[in-house]
Amino acid sequence: MMASSTSSSIEHTMLAASEQLQVPSSITKFKIGLCQLSVTSEKNQNLACAHNSIKAAVKCGASLVVLPEMWNCPYSNDYFAKFAEDFENEDASPTFSMLSEAACSHGITIVGGSVPESSDGQLYNTSCVFGPDGKLKAKHRKIHLFDIEIPGDITFKESDFFAAGDKPTIVDTDVGRIGIGICHDIRFPELAALYRAKGARIICYPGAFNISTGELLWEVMQRARAADNQLFVASCSPSRDSSGSYAIWGHSTLVGPSGEIIATSGHEETVVVAEIDYSKIELQRKGLPLDKQKRADIYLS
Numbered sequence: 001m002m003a004s005s006t007s008s009s010i011e012h013t014m015l016a017a018s019e020q021l022q023v024p025s026s027i028t029k030f031k032i033g034l035c036q037l038s039v040t041s042e043k044n045q046n047l048a049c050a051h052n053s054i055k056a057a058v059k060c061g062a063s064l065v066v067l068p069e070m071w072n073c074p075y076s077n078d079y080f081a082k083f084a085e086d087f088e089n090e091d092a093s094p095t096f097s098m099l100s101e102a103a104c105s106h107g108i109t110i111v112g113g114s115v116p117e118s119s120d121g122q123l124y125n126t127s128c129v130f131g132p133d134g135k136l137k138a139k140h141r142k143i144h145l146f147d148i149e150i151p152g153d154i155t156f157k158e159s160d161f162f163a164a165g166d167k168p169t170i171v172d173t174d175v176g177r178i179g180i181g182i183c184h185d186i187r188f189p190e191l192a193a194l195y196r197a198k199g200a201r202i203i204c205y206p207g208a209f210n211i212s213t214g215e216l217l218w219e220v221m222q223r224a225r226a227a228d229n230q231l232f233v234a235s236c237s238p239s240r241d242s243s244g245s246y247a248i249w250g251h252s253t254l255v256g257p258s259g260e261i262i263a264t265s266g267h268e269e270t271v272v273v274a275e276i277d278y279s280k281i282e283l284q285r286k287g288l289p290l291d292k293q294k295r296a297d298i299y300l301s
């Protein structure tokens with residue numbers, strides 16, 4: 001299984017050079033807002049809180065806003081099915097309507113974190129991306145579900161509730177080409193390499209790492225994905241709720257193309273706003289041309 005997914009991502013990576021030349025890069029600098037939201041068991045309250053937080057990010061100048069993984073619903077099996085919405089039926093989806101309306105009224109791009117989606121009798125952990133006209137631009141279903149069993153530490157089986165997505169998601173937006181991954185998707189460097197090969201300048205990872213693996217790895221993996229691929233990585237998490245069954249790490253972060261942390265947070269509810277300057281990508285890639293230095297002949301054949 002692993003071998004075949006690795007070899008297909010290598011094929012994609014080999015396409016890189018020609019595809020990157022076609023990437024439009026009209027915008028060079030803008031602000032991103034990461035809304036680290038407090039999530040409750042009241043969906044309407046979560047929607048209102050997200051909307052307020054988007055407004056706060058816009059007030060600070062953000063033209064791209066990212067929400068957390070599972071922001072309209074507690075991260076618990078008791079809620080996923082009850083809170084799930086069918087995005088094909090937009091009018092019956094309050095989450096879809098709020099995000100679309102917020103994107104349109106503020107004229108921004110929104111990477112709408114993730115929420116439970118119901119479709120054809122299955123549940124997915126899904127992120128929707130909206131453009132400044134309020135239209136849905138892309139939908140990413142979490143590809144790598146978080147199944148973990150470390151005795152005495154953490155046991156969680158996301159595949160008991162959700163079906164996995166089967167496609168990478170790269171979307172052209174007003175603020176450039178974005179690759180989307182959800183939380184555990186960040187552990188798979190092949191996905192990030194594929195996004196770079198296809199010309200992404202930012203990878204957005206809505207996530208809800210737990211305190212157990214989060215403290216050890218959340219920052220490390222964001223910095224690694226950014227440095228390996230010489231692009232921006234933006235993550236957004238819910239804030240920690242000490243009374244909830246799943247203790248969330250938080251720490252929504254923006255990392256730049258040399259692996260540097262540009263902005264980050266603690267675990268409390270907050271909005272992180274920071275500048276993305278795409279010229280840093282060109283500078284880094286020119287000074288350290290990893291794509292040219294890569295010895296594909298040795299390890300990719």
Ligand SMILES: O=C(O)CCC(=O)C(=O)O
Pocket residue numbers: 145146182183184185187207208209210213214
């Ligand atoms: O990969 C990890 O350690 C955490 C992933 C996770 O929390 C998730 O995918 O929801």
